Amino acid sequence: MELIDCHAHLTDAAFLPEQAAIIEAARDAGVKKIVCAGYDLSSSQNALELAKNQQGIFSAAGIHPENLADFEDVLENVAKGVEKEQKCEKNAPKFSCGDEIFDEDFCQNARNALEKDFCKIEKIAGEAKVVAIGEIGLDYHFLEFLDKKKVEKIGEKMTENEKENIKNLQKWAFLAQIELANKLHKPIVVHSRDAMGDTLQILKNHPLPKNSLLHCYSGSLESAKELMTMGFSFSFGGVVTFKNAKTVQEVVKNLPIERILLETDCPYMSPEPFRGQRNEPKNVVYVADQIARLKGLPIEDVCRITTQNAEKLFGI
Secondary structure, three states: OOEEEEEEOOOOHHHOOOHHHHHHHHHHOOEEEEEEEOOOHHHHHHHHHHHHHOOOEEEEEOOOHHHOOOHHHHHHHHHHHHHHHHHHOOOOOOOOOOOOOOOHHHHHHHHHHHHHHHHHHHHHHOOOOEEEEEEEEEEOHHHHHHHHHHHHHHOOOOOHHHHHHHHHHHHHHHHHHHHHHHHHOOOEEEEEEOOHHHHHHHHHOOOOOOOEEEOOOOOOHHHHHHHHHOOEEEEEOHHHHOOOOHHHHHHHHHOOHHHEEEOOOOOOOOOOOOOOOOOOHHHHHHHHHHHHHHHOOOHHHHHHHHHHHHHHHHOO
16 A cells, blocks of 8 residues: 655654654555655755755645744743833833734834745745645644733733734635645645635635645535535544544545645554654555445455545546
8 A cells, every 4th residue: 555645744843853764654554655745944845955855755845823923922022021011110010911012013124024035935836846836725723822821921911912913814825825835836835723714715715726735624514515515635644533623534534535635744643553752754655544444345445546646636
């Protein structure tokens, strides 16, 4: 059996210095090709360098919605400034949520920096071994994380205006990278978490590459049906093996196998029986086995068809 892991993060620090051994273990397990996804400028460049030096490795270049700015560094710096003021001035006022951190100026500065980064992403993505723009998209779950971080660092929750500003920044970056994919005639790899409504709205109302991918798909069957009319396929990883992943499993049962790809999203999302451990591309076989069970197909057919699907979508 031959498999393709269509979404991995082989340049993640969790794999160093074992990267070569992990790739070899994947090959021994029948994983003949891997698409290494970028999530910011440096990871996109590193993924390309790995792809150039390793047979059967390809890359995707893009900026993930969590990495559009140094959000945590900004909070850290503000927290240090507040602490310094309070030490110098006994009755210094506590930071007020009226003084928003993620305001329009913050977002404009982020956009200015991103425009420069997108020019560099375009140069990276022009290379033959870069087979997609991604991962890109919307992640509104990240707002919950930032909210907790702001409380932790400053003692104030994010305002609704701050949340809206970050959502708008994510939408702007998503669209900019879709336009880049259209320019380069490459598919997009979409990340969507707690944001399917806005994701669909953007995808329905803007020109798209002919065939693209929703990675680690967690949406509904109804949304999947809409996305299929736009030419999308769907990749599934370790989550599909979880006992409580009933929605994902139901979607897999009802999707045509011709629209399904396999992924690990390693080093994250290890399948059962390795849940909670570092994930690796070799574990994609457990995803294939679960999808075979859910669809009532021989695992050999699942491996063969999903491999063909990935080769067609990415042109590999």
